Amino acid sequence: MASTRKPVQTPLVCHGHTRPIVELQFSPVTPDGIFLASASKDGQPMLRNGETGDWIGTFQGHKGAVWSCVLNDAAVIGATASADFTARVWNATTGDELHAFQHKHIVRSVSFARGDGAWRLVTGGAEKLLRIYDLQRPEAAPTQFGPAPDNIRVTHWIADNNLLLVSYLDKPNIDVWDVRSGSVARTLESSGGAVTSIEVTPCGRYIVSADGKQVDFRDAASFDLLKSHVCEGYEVESASYAPEKKKFVTGGSDMWVRLLDFDSGAELEVCKGHHGPVHNVRFTPGGATYASGSEDGTIRIWRTDFQERAAAAAADNGGDAAATENGLGG
Known part of the structure; x- marks a missing residue:
């Protein structure tokens, strides 16, 4: 007699983190494959093979929970946001730290501008400020917008890198910030709760x-x-x-x-x-x-x-x- 029981999938399980996983990001397809970046409260952001889940390396240096870990579109540079009041930029091939940007409070989000040639990085967090760093001039002061209406939770570039989608820790809705004017261009309403995830x-x-x-x-x-x-x-x-x-x-x-x-x-x-x-x-x-x-x-x-x-x-x-x-x- 044929079984009617629905088969159960067994996933690939990736161990290594010792505390909760708070963010995942897959890279685009690159000549070297697909990569998976992970942020965790253990303060040890990791890079993996996106197809097999095999561990490639850990970006070491943070002294607090890491809330965000992302790769640029070429997957050659990584960035992390941490409770240690820093955002850091890494060589994703060697794991070496390239830059450490000091903040005055917890950094919850980092996001690279889209495109292989984009060298801008935005940060946001408990200071309620958006800072945009030019990674080709890392010693220069960042462009700064705000204050935002609440602690910043998620940031994401869009519209040829002219706009930023921003959500907040406790406040509902998504604000669309125009980086040319440094102000909110429009608001996308949620169902009433804080927006915890944004994907483009x-x-x-x-x-x-x-x-x-x-x-x-x-x-x-x-x-x-x-x-x-x-x-x-x-x-x-x-x-x-x-x-x-x-x-x-x-x-x-x-x-x-x-x-x-x-x-x-x-x-x-x-x-x-x-x-x-x-x-x-x-x-x-x-x-x-x-x-x-x-x-x-x-x-x-x-x-x-x-x-x-x-x-x-x-x-x-x-x-x-x-x-x-x-x-x-x-």
């Missing part, structure tokens, strides 16, 4: 945000709201969208990672295994896999097409889905 898809066409209650999808050019997905039964902390697959993924308070259909909102797969809330989820470029980072200190990498492949294998096995589990989870 690698293609540059969509903005994806999570605010505890729902996930919003916006057109990155017009900022028009395309659709919202209300998350029931858990507080959603992070979301990521793969337009190529027409699927999105969410993570939050219930420790589960959910893969959903973009058009219908239907739940396609529930990935279990984390032992704490899921603070961050991100798709790889192209959407073949996605990663989740949790309070439990682990990163897990999941296959987007697992259920489709399992169903095809089950058909070859006479409909026995359970027989397809082994060997498909890696």
Whole structure:
């Protein structure tokens, strides 16, 4: 008799961090492959192979929790934001520290301008200020905007690096800051909660945000709201969208990672295994896999097409889905 039990995916599990994972970022596809950067409260930001999860190195030097760890589009330079009141810039190939930018309070976010030739870095945090550093002139004073209405949580460049998406620690909504004028150009309303995650898809066409209650999808050019997905039964902390697959993924308070259909909102797969809330989820470029980072200190990498492949294998096995589990989870 054919089994009706849905196969369970076994992810790649990346150990190494000793405290919660608070941010993940995949690099674009580079001649050397895809890389995965992770920030953790253990103060040890790490770089991994984005396809295998293998550890490449650790950026060592911070003396406090690291809230943000990102790579520039060429994946040759990294940047980190820390509770030790610094933002630091690193050679992503050697791991050497290139610059340390001192702040007067906790730095929560760093973000590189988009494009291989972009050399600007924005920082934000508990000072309620946005600072933009020119990495070609690191000794120069940064351009400074603010004060913002609340502690800055997330920053993200958009619109040919003329605008910044900014969310806050406790205040709802996303403000769109114009870096040419140094002021807020418009505000994108959330459902009422603070926006904990902002993603601009690698293609540059969509903005994806999570605010505890729902996930919003916006057109990155017009900022028009395309659709919202209300998350029931858990507080959603992070979301990521793969337009190529027409699927999105969410993570939050219930420790589960959910893969959903973009058009219908239907739940396609529930990935279990984390032992704490899921603070961050991100798709790889192209959407073949996605990663989740949790309070439990682990990163897990999941296959987007697992259920489709399992169903095809089950058909070859006479409909026995359970027989397809082994060997498909890696």
